[in-house]
């Protein structure tokens with residue numbers, strides 16, 4: 114039964130994370146919620162307070178290995194063993210207007226890669242230990258259609274002529290795809306699967322000029338929904354007899370095919 118298992122999710126208080134937490138809670142799945150935004154984590158805790166599933170909340174920077182290990186030890190003492198890791202956190206900074214398109218500065222590159230790649234590595238390395246001992250587990254990496262494609266620079270810059278999708282985003286998602294395959298083969302003998310779920314843009318608060326352009330470039334003429342992402346994640350939460358590992362499931366309505 115997946116429901117008795119514990120699902121750890123990083124970036125739990127962000128847009129996708131909190132929506133996944135609502136859906137997991139609705140269906141009584143147990144959760145470990147990690148985020149470095151204490152305020153947003155408190156809001157999540159408050160929203161989920163009447164749900165019956167077991168929940169633990171940790172305000173932590175996932176790039177800080179010592180603190181991640183402390184959480185792992187604390188959970189172990191409480192007999193709470195993680196069965197599923199969802200690497201979801203991202204350092205998404207608000208878009209700044211500039212006069213001309215600008216490649217990002219080195220500090221931003223480093224911080225983005227630290228959260229998206231190093232953070233995912235630290236969580237996987239730490240929490241897969243008990244999965245290996247149990248000979249069962251699932252690692253789910255949240256990618257994006259930009260894990261296999263380049264951003265279409267023309268589409269992104271149409272309103273703010275100077276906007277460039279940060280290069281770090283492409284580098285992280287392509288890197289995560291490599292990490293996904295690495296852990297899939299490394300831990301296959303331990304009956305741990307590792308897969309990537311790669312949504313196209315999720316239909317929420319996308320500026321209308323961009324939404325229109327994205328939809329017109331999508332064969333199914335709609336954007337990705339949270340429920341669609343949730344269903345794909347649930348599939349990989351069930352590790353029973355799974356023979357699918359190292360895969361990258363693209364949820365983009367066919368956009369990457371044309």
Ligand SMILES: NC(=O)c1ccc[n+]([C@@H]2O[C@H](COP(=O)([O-])OP(=O)(O)OC[C@H]3O[C@@H](n4cnc5c(N)ncnc54)[C@H](O)[C@@H]3O)[C@@H](O)[C@H]2O)c1
Nearest residue numbers: 124126127128129148149150174175202203205257314315
């Ligand atoms: N929103 C979309 O349309 C979309 C589409 C495809 C893929 N994705 C992917 O989904 C994931 C979540 O995206 P989102 O839109 O919810 O972003 P978001 O910015 O709303 O959420 C990211 C969360 O990660 C947290 N975080 C950042 N740095 C952290 C750190 N060092 N330690 C712990 N937590 C940290 C933030 O506080 C935030 O709550 C990302 O990996 C993103 O690439 C999103």
